[in-house]
Structure formats: structure tokens, C-alpha cells
Amino acid sequence: MAKSIDVSDLNIYYGDFLAVEGVSMTIPARSVTALIGPSGCGKSTFLRSLNRMHEVIPGARVDGKVVIDGQELYAPEVDPVEVRRQIGMVFQRPNPFPTMSIYENVLAGSRLNAKKLKKHAADEIVEKSLRGANLWEEVKDRLDKPGAGLSGGQQQRLCIARAIAVEPQVLLMDEPCSALDPISTSAIEDLIHDLKSDYTIVIVTHNMQQAARVSEDTAFFNLAGAGKPGRLVEMNATRKIFSNPDEPSTEAYISGRFG
Secondary structure, eight states, X not given: OOOOEEEEEEEEEETTEEEEEEEEEEEOTTSEEEEEOSTTSSXXXXXXXXXXXXXXXXXXXXXXXXXXXXXXXXXXXXXXXXHHHHEEEEOSSOOOOTTSBHHHHHHHHHHHHOSOOOHHHHHHHHHHHHHHTTOHHHHTTOTTSBGGGSOHHHHHHHHHHHHHTTXXXXXXXXXXXXXXXXXXXXXXXXXXHHHTTTSEEEEEOSOHHHHHHHOSEEEEEEESSTTSOEEEEEEEEHHHHHHSOSSHHHHHHHTTSOO
């Protein structure tokens, strides 16, 4: 199911403003790649470009290529909605649909994809997805209750269940733990570790320790100054990035001298 992503010479624009410049990288399948760097360096913008989510902002566009399983995601004939089915996204703050039950939250994407879901098929999707998000045992007796009634960490795992219910190939996570307490953060990190056997995962994080804990590879982004585009400075195995990076600016950021 999981696929690698090849990015070549990617430039990301908002109108005339070049936000991210010249990114090339290969994101390996069935592993976790962390994106780190100071605020404003284009990490989240780059992440959203991987499933064309940035296009919801008027004037946003890209030059360059993003290829998954041989398919160029920005080819004219490619439907952005189909891209987002293949490449799911979990946002910084948990965002369960407030008027929907836990059960219906999990099924939200599946109902968009299928005109009619039979009850037994829907039940199977809900249980499989909640088990995949390590939430089933906590909510199986209250599936009809509002998703918004869960704790913050449970809501985030519910959003992960909703994302994996449509069986994507890739999961993008934009600072998924920044709004959570340490115990919930640990639960999400354990979940990321479990999910990487089935999914390609890309996570943006400002937490250096988290990047070191959860990822196999780390990409460091930076920018030359205010108003300048973000650039990929270095991508390497996480162990190397945190112990012996190739670039002085990577070492300076990781050691806390800026950012």
C-alpha cells in the first residue's frame, strides 16, 4: 500500500511570492520522514504541496514535480481530490466534525467516496480504522457519542482513524502533537511507530526530540532571511542529522543556537 515520493526541483508560490525554492528529495516508503526548521521556512507549505492541499489558497501554484508510484501529481489530467484520497492529512489541532458521532467521523471520507455503504461494511471500516488508530477499546461502547466530546489526544487519534479509513498510501502530519499534553503526545508517537509498517509518513515538528524519536530520516529547512524563500538545506538519516550533520546551519539549529 505505502509508496515512496520523489520530489524534483519543486518551487511553491503564493501569487508572485516564492515561498519554497528548489526542493528535491526522495521520501522512502514505509518509514517516517521528519521535516524540521525554524518558523516560516516553508515546512508546512511543502507538506501541503505533497497532496495539493495548498491549492485551496487562491493564487497558490507549484513548478517542478511530485511523483508517487510513477504518477506525476501535478499532471493536468490528475484530479486533486483523488490525490488527497491517496495522501491523507492530519492537522496541527484535532478537528473532528463537531456535529458528527465518533462512528460518523470515521466514515466521513468513505461516505464521500462511496454512494452507499452497507451497514456491515461501514461497521468493519469503523472498527478497523479505530483499531488502527489505537482508539477502539476506548470508544467502542460510545460510538454514537459526539467526536468532539473526546479528550484532545483521543480527538487527534480519531482524526488519524478518519484519515486511514479511506486506505491512503501516505499520511502527512502537520505538528500533530503541538496542542497535546505529554501523555497524549507519547500515545500519538507510539501510534506513528505502529503505522509506519503500512504507510509512508511525513511529519512536520518543532520538537527536536520528537523528530529524533519517531523518524528514520530528517529534512532540515531554512531560509536566508525575512521575505526569502525556504529551502531544503539537508536531508539525511535522522541519526546522522542529530549526531553529525553535513551542514553547519543544521548543527546550529539542532543545538539551539537559532530558531
